[in-house]
Amino acid sequence: MSIIEILKQKFGYDTFRVGQEDVILSVLKGQDTVALLPTGTGKSLCYQLPSYMMEGTTLIVSPLLSLMQDQVEQMKVRGEKSVLALNSFLTADERKLAFKRLHTVKFLFVSPEILQNDYILRRIKQLSISLFVIDEAHCISQWGPDFRPDYMLLGDIKNQLNNPTTLALTATATMSIREDIINQLNLVHPNELIYSVDRPNIAINIIHVEDYKEKVEQLISLVNQLNGPGIVYFSSRKLTEEISERLNRNEHLNVAFYHGEMDQEQRTLIQQQFIYNELDVICATSAFGMGINKENVRFVIHFHMPSTVEAYLQEIGRAGRDGKQSISILLSSDYDESLPLNMIENELPSQIQIERFFQWNSRVSMSQEEYAGLNNVQFRLLSYYDTFLGNKDSKEKIYIISQRIEERKNKKIHQLFSMIRWKNSVECRREGLLRYFDEQLKSKPLVCCDRCGINENDFYKSNDLRSSNKNDSWKDRLDYLYRQGKYKHE
DNA sequence: CGTCGGTCACTTACGTGACCGACGGTGCCGTAAT
Numbered sequence: 398m399s400i401i402e403i404l405k406q407k408f409g410y411d412t413f414r415v416g417q418e419d420v421i422l423s424v425l426k427g428q429d430t431v432a433l434l435p436t437g438t439g440k441s442l443c444y445q446l447p448s449y450m451m452e453g454t455t456l457i458v459s460p461l462l463s464l465m466q467d468q469v470e471q472m473k474v475r476g477e478k479s480v481l482a483l484n485s486f487l488t489a490d491e492r493k494l495a496f497k498r499l500h501t502v503k504f505l506f507v508s509p510e511i512l513q514n515d516y517i518l519r520r521i522k523q524l525s526i527s528l529f530v531i532d533e534a535h536c537i538s539q540w541g542p543d544f545r546p547d548y549m550l551l552g553d554i555k556n557q558l559n560n561p562t563t564l565a566l567t568a569t570a571t572m573s574i575r576e577d578i579i580n581q582l583n584l585v586h587p588n589e590l591i592y593s594v595d596r597p598n599i600a601i602n603i604i605h606v607e608d609y610k611e612k613v614e615q616l617i618s619l620v621n622q623l624n625g626p627g628i629v630y631f632s633s634r635k636l637t638e639e640i641s642e643r644l645n646r647n648e649h650l651n652v653a654f655y656h657g658e659m660d661q662e663q664r665t666l667i668q669q670q671f672i673y674n675e676l677d678v679i680c681a682t683s684a685f686g687m688g689i690n691k692e693n694v695r696f697v698i699h700f701h702m703p704s705t706v707e708a709y710l711q712e713i714g715r716a717g718r719d720g721k722q723s724i725s726i727l728l729s730s731d732y733d734e735s736l737p738l739n740m741i742e743n744e745l746p747s748q749i750q751i752e753r754f755f756q757w758n759s760r761v762s763m764s765q766e767e768y769a770g771l772n773n774v775q776f777r778l779l780s781y782y783d784t785f786l787g788n789k790d791s792k793e794k795i796y797i798i799s800q801r802i803e804e805r806k807n808k809k810i811h812q813l814f815s816m817i818r819w820k821n822s823v824e825c826r827r828e829g830l831l832r833y834f835d836e837q838l839k840s841k842p843l844v845c846c847d848r849c850g851i852n853e854n855d856f857y858k859s860n861d862l863r864s865s866n867k868n869d870s871w872k873d874r875l876d877y878l879y880r881q882g883k884y885k886h887e
Numbered sequence: 888c889g890t891c892g893g894t895c896a897c898t899t900a901c902g903t904g905a906c907c908g909a910c911g912g913t914g915c916c917g918t919a920a921t
Contacts, residue, residue, distance in 0.1 A: 461914075485916060496921060510915040520921085544913060609889060633911055635890085657913060683913055704912090732888045739888090740911065774914090 400425075403449050404442075408475065414438050416592045420564070421447050424528065429563045429587035431534070431575055435594060436568040436714040441468055444530040444564055445477075448503060453527030456558070457506045458551065460536045462486060463665070464688040465506040472504065479503035484511060500524060509547040512554050526561045531582070533687060534565035538577035539707070542805050543745055544774060546781035552583040563587075569594070569711045572835050594710060594834050597842040598717045600724045600851050601826040612728050616640065616700055619726065621647055622857045625677040627696035630712055632736055634658055634682055636700070641680040651677045657684035686712060692719040696856065699727045704737035705812040706819060706833045722844060724856045727820065734817055741809045745802045746775045754779045755791040825849050 400421055404410050413421075416434045420443040423430040434440055448455040459465045465482040472480045481495055481502045499505075499520055512518055531537065531551065541548030555563060565578050565587075579587060606612045620629065621644075631637050634656040641654035653667045653676050664684075670676045672691050679685060683703070697716045703709040709727070717723030746754070746769075753769040754776075761768050766776045782798045789797070819829050826846035828838045844851050 489919075493921070508915055514916085516921065540913070545915065547915075631912095633890090635911085687913095701911095708913095730888080735888045736911065739909095743910070744912085777915095 398450075400446060400450070403446055407446070407449060407477075408442060416590060417443055417446075419590050420566075423588045423590060424562060424564050425450060427562050429582075429584045430590060431565045431570075431578055431584070431587050432590045433567060433570045433575070433594070434590075434592055435596065436711070436718065438592075440532070440566045440568070441471075443566060444528060444532075445472070445504070448528055451527045453525035453561075454502060455504050455528040455530060456521065456526045456561075457504065457530040457532055458509055458512070459506055459532045460508070460540070460545075461687055462508065463661075464532070465508075467688055469506060477504070480506075482506040483517065484508055496520060509545065509551060513547055513550065518554070518557070522557060526558045529555055529558060529561045529563045531563070531565045531578075534567040534578050535569045535574050535707070537565075537581050538570075538574040541577075541581065542801075543778060546778055549581060549781070552581050555582055568714065569707050571707065571833065574707065593831075593836060594714075595827065595831055595836070595838070596714060596717065597840075598720055598722050599713055600722070600844045600856075601713070601830065601846040602724060602726045602851065602853075603729050603820060603826070603847055604726055605729050608730060612700065612730060613640070613643075615728060616698065617644060619696075619698060620644055620652075620678055621650070623724070624695045624856055624858055625650075626671065626674065626691075626694055627678050627698065628685065628694060628712075628715060629678060629680045629698045629700055630685075630703070631680060631682055632701035632703075632740070637680040637682060640700070641678075644678060644680070651675065653679055655679050655681040655685045657682060683708065683712070686715050689715065690718070691715070693721070694718065695721075695723050697723075697725045699725075701736060702727060702729065702733040702816065702820065704740065704809070704816065706816050706830065707812070709816065710830065710834075722855070724851075729820055733820070734813060737813050738810070741806060741813065744774075745806055746771055746779060748799055750775065751779065751795055751798055751802070754783075755795055823848065 398406070400418070404413065415438055416432065417439060420430060420432045420434070424444070424447040432440075432443060434443070444455060444457065459468070462484050465484060466486070469480050469482050479502055481498070481504070483495060483505060484507065487495060500523075505521070505524075512521070536545070537548045537551065555561070563582055563584060565582065567578075570578070575589065604615060606615050616629065620627065629640070631640070637654040637656050641652045644650055644652040653670065655664060655667050667676070667679065668689065671679050672689070694716045697713045699709070699712070703712060713725035716725055750769050750771055754765065754771065757765040757768045766773070769776075771779065779798065782801070783794065786794045786797060815833065819833065822829050825838070825841070825848050827841065831838050841849065844855070
C-alpha cells in the first residue's frame with residue numbers, strides 16, 4: 398500500500414499538510430530525522446503513518462502524561478487499538494496487564510523518566526523497536542540540562558535499543574537547539590527538515606507601560622476589549638489567580654486560571670472548558686499550552702516577558718491555529734529582566750550547594766537534600782551528574798559540575814538578553830524574530846507588527862457585540878466609555 | 888521589578904509601621920515484583 402492510500406484508509410485524509418510527506422519519506426528511508434514543523438501541522442501523523450509500513454514497534458517519548466493520554470485517546474478514536482502508554486497513571490493491575498500484552502503493541506508511549514526503570518527498559522529491549530520518536534524534542538535542550546535530566550539519557554537509551562531509526566519532532570528549534578538534539582541523541586548526519594516558524598496571521602505587538610500598576614490596567618482594558626478567546630501568560634502562579642479573579646468582575650467575561658500547582662483533575666477541567674469555548678480567557682503560567690489544540694484562540698498576551706525568544710514564539714504560536722487573523726501582545730516595562738534573571742540565578746544549585754552535596758555522608762542527621770539546601774529539582778540534577786560522572790573523586794566532580802552549571806547559567810542569561818534585545822529593537826518585530834531562528838522574512842503580511850503599524854481596533858469587539866450582552870449595568874457602560882476615551886488619546 | 892512574611896521598635900501589651908530578605912516557572916517518578 399502506498400503512503401497516500403494509508404493516509405486515506407487510516408486517517409481519512411486525501412492530502413498531506415506542509416512537511417508531513419517529506420518527514421514520512423525520510424523516516425521510511427531509514428534516515429534519522431529532525432523535523433521542525435510549525436505548530437498545528439499534525440506532527441503525530443509523521444510517525445504514525447510510517448509505522449504502518451514498518452515491522453516492529455514504534456516507541457514514542459512524550460514530555461507530558463496528559464499529552465500521551467490525549468494521543469492514545471485520539472488513536473483509539475480512529476480505530477487503532479494496538480497502542481499503550483506506559484506510565485505512572487497505570488494501577489498495579491493495569492500495569493500487569495500492560496506487560497502481558499507488551500509484545501503485541503504497535504505504538505508504545507513513554508516518558509523519559511520511566512525508561513530509567515531497569516525492568517521496564519529490559520522489557521522494551523526485548524521488543525523490536527523499529528522507530529524511536531521524540532515528541533516535542535526541544536525539551537531535550539530546554540528541560541534536560543536543568544529540569545528533567547532524564548532527557549539527557551535518551552541517547553544512551555537509543556544505543557541500548559540498537560539504534561533504531563530516530564525521529565525528533567518539534568515546532569521550536571533554533572540552530573542551537575537542533576544541535577543539542579542531534580548531540581544528545583548521537584545522531585550522525587540526520588536529515589534535517591526545517592519549515593518556517595513564521596505565522597503570518599499572528600500580529601506581533603509590544604505595548605510599553607511605565608510601571609506595574611499601569612501594566613495591570615492596560616491588561617484589564619485589553620482583555621475587556623479584545624476579541625476572544627485568549628490566553629494571558631504570567632510568570633507567577635499567584636498572579637494568574639489574582640488577575641483572573643479581577644477579570645471575572647466583568648460579567649461578560651468568563652475567566653479561569655491555570656498553573657502547575659493545581660491538581661490534575663482541575664487542570665483537565667479548565668483545559669476542556671477552554672477548548673469547548675466555555676471560557677473566554679485563561680490566565681496561565683507556562684504550564685499551559687503544550688498539546689493544546691484549540692483552533693480559534695484570537696489573542697495571546699504576555700504580562701511578564703518570557704525568558705527566551707523560543708518560549709515566546711511557542712506561546713504566541715497558540716493563537717490563530719485556524720489561520721484567521723490573531724494578535725499577540727507583550728506588555729513591556731523597564732526592568733522586565735529582573736524577574737527572569739532572578740529565576741535563572743535561583744534555579745540552578747550554587748557553588749556552595751554543590752560542595753555541600755558532596756560533603757554529605759550518612760552520619761549527618763539531615764538528608765542530603767536538606768544538608769545541601771537543595772530543592773527537589775536541584776537535588777535530582779546533582780544526583781544525575783553524580784551518577785553520570787561515575788568513579789571520579791568528589792573534588793573533580795565538584796569542579797566539572799560547577800563548570801557545567803556555570804555554562805548553563807550563562808547560556809540562559811544570553812538567551813534572556815536576546816529576548817530583551819529583540820524587544821528593544823526598533824526594526825520590524827517579525828523580521829527580528831525570524832532572524833533569531835536563522836530565517837529571512839520573505840513576504841510581510843498586511844497586518845504585521847506594531848513597528849510596521851497595526852490598527853488595534855481591528856482586534857476589538859464590535860460595539861454591538863459589547864453592548865448587546867447580558868445584564869449591561871450602567872457601571873459597565875461608564876467603564877467602557879471611559880476606556881474608549883482613554884484609547885483615543887494614545 | 889512587586890509581593891509577602893518575619894522581625895523589631897515602640898510601647899506598656901496589643902497592634903502598627905518600617906525595614907529587610909527571599910522569592911517568583913516548567914513534571915516525571917516513587918511503592919512490588921513483574
